[in-house]
Amino acid sequence: MSSEELAARGxxxxxQVRKDLSHFGSFGKRGLGYSVDQLRDRLRSxxxxxxxxxxxxxxxxxxxxxxxxxxxxxxxxYDWVAxxxxxxxxxxxxxxxxxVRSPDEFEKVLQDLDIELVILALPADGAQEMAxxxxxxxxxxxxxxxxxxxxxxxxxxxxxxxxxxELEALSFQITQGxxxx
Amino acid sequence: MSSEELAARGxxxxxQVRKDLSHFGSFGKRGLGYSVDQLRDRLRSxxxxxxxxxxxxxxxxxxxxxxxxxxxxxxxxYDWVAxxxxxxxxxxxxxxxxxVRSPDEFEKVLQDLDIELVILALPADGAQEMAxxxxxxxxxxxxxxxxxxxxxxxxxxxxxxxxxxELEALSFQITQGxxxx
DNA sequence: GCATGTGAATAGGTTCACAGCC
DNA sequence: GGCTGTGAACCTATTCACATGC
Numbered sequence: 001m002s003s004e005e006l007a008a009r010g011x012x013x014x015x016q017v018r019k020d021l022s023h024f025g026s027f028g029k030r031g032l033g034y035s036v037d038q039l040r041d042r043l044r045s046x047x048x049x050x051x052x053x054x055x056x057x058x059x060x061x062x063x064x065x066x067x068x069x070x071x072x073x074x075x076x077x078y079d080w081v082a083x084x085x086x087x088x089x090x091x092x093x094x095x096x097x098x099x100v101r102s103p104d105e106f107e108k109v110l111q112d113l114d115i116e117l118v119i120l121a122l123p124a125d126g127a128q129e130m131a132x133x134x135x136x137x138x139x140x141x142x143x144x145x146x147x148x149x150x151x152x153x154x155x156x157x158x159x160x161x162x163x164x165x166e167l168e169a170l171s172f173q174i175t176q177g178x179x180x181x
Numbered sequence: 182m183s184s185e186e187l188a189a190r191g192x193x194x195x196x197q198v199r200k201d202l203s204h205f206g207s208f209g210k211r212g213l214g215y216s217v218d219q220l221r222d223r224l225r226s227x228x229x230x231x232x233x234x235x236x237x238x239x240x241x242x243x244x245x246x247x248x249x250x251x252x253x254x255x256x257x258x259y260d261w262v263a264x265x266x267x268x269x270x271x272x273x274x275x276x277x278x279x280x281v282r283s284p285d286e287f288e289k290v291l292q293d294l295d296i297e298l299v300i301l302a303l304p305a306d307g308a309q310e311m312a313x314x315x316x317x318x319x320x321x322x323x324x325x326x327x328x329x330x331x332x333x334x335x336x337x338x339x340x341x342x343x344x345x346x347e348l349e350a351l352s353f354q355i356t357q358g359x360x361x362x
Numbered sequence: 363g364c365a366t367g368t369g370a371a372t373a374g375g376t377t378c379a380c381a382g383c384c
Numbered sequence: 385g386g387c388t389g390t391g392a393a394c395c396t397a398t399t400c401a402c403a404t405g406c
Contacts, residue, residue, distance in 0.1 A: 015376075048355060062250050158382090175227070
């Protein structure tokens with residue numbers, strides 16, 4: 001497959017595809033293009049997708065539930081190995097093969113189960129504390145749904161999903177569009 | 182408040198704050214800084230947040246439910262005015278003050294209720310069709326949770342939330358970090 | 363005196379275009 | 385002949401630095 005075709009599929013340009021790939025090495029064959037199989041394998045390895053990841057869910061609310069049951073996570077190698085919630089009503093509940101745990105056990109469980117990723121799906125006021133505790137317990141990355149900017153050391157990557165901001169970005173674009181028209 | 186202080190809060194630089202704001206006008210006072218109240222109001226207006234938006238939810242699964250019950254949406258002026266799902270079991274169910282509707286009524290309801298934003302929280306295979314139908318019915322913007330790139334006319338902004346990609350971005354950063362170390 | 367707003371300088375990222383290899 | 389990989393050209397965004405106005 002040529003960079004041209006890859007670009008069409010990825011909503012970008014052929015030159016962009018070639019530059020981006022060249023950043024990680026030389027994958028294609030001149031005159032021929034890229035082998036899809038080879039390219040997939042190389043990219044999976046670069047992206048760290050050729051292995052599974054041990055994930056803890058922090059916050060067993062509705063967003064937590066939706067994530068927990070989201071089949072795409074499991075199928076991509078993200079394995080739930082623990083769930084935490086501070087609500088005494090929820091602690092002890094069974095979620096699939098998991099049981100909701102108390103935050104009291106947080107550090108111990110993270111370490112014992114060798115958890116690498118933490119997904120924070122809890123209200124803003126508890127998020128910073130749990131982020132810090134997760135970092136101190138040795139977690140490698142955080143996916144944050146709480147609408148605050150977490151303060152963590154730079155060695156620990158954080159990805160933010162801010163649902164309100166996504167809607168606000170739409171509102172902005174629509175409002176701007178009206179201005180031009 | 183000075184651009185310096187705003188920058189510290191927003192994880193950016195003072196020059197960046199001033200440049201960004203200058204793009205929309207001149208809000209500050211030399212020697213003094215910015216009036217927080219004035220700035221908030223002006224920004225809310227620029228971002229289109231000084232009004233409410235009529236939103237339809239497409240897909241009454243677990244992600245849809247989590248969004249529907251997410252209090253921050255309502256409190257920011259995003260009003261749910263319709264819910265759609267193709268599952269006959271779900272059609273007719275009451276969700277708060279709403280009733281889950283059949284996609285058969287989609288266009289009619291969007292138009293009758295003057296719906297401006299659509300949130301797609303359904304599997305990838307139905308998303309493109311519903312996006313097109315929404316656009317044809319006059320929707321102004323789409324928030325898309327389905328893991329596909331929607332093909333819609335450029336006048337209709339789309340924001341994508343791809344949960345798997347967020348996790349993959351973490352995996353990548355962790356894997357890269359290991360390489361440096 | 364102090365902090366904005368903005369040209370000028372710099373850095374970063376995208377596109378061009380072509381030599382080199384299949 | 386066809387398509388990659390990559391310097392060079394270009395364009396956009398960030399940072400600098402200072403004249404301007406409070």
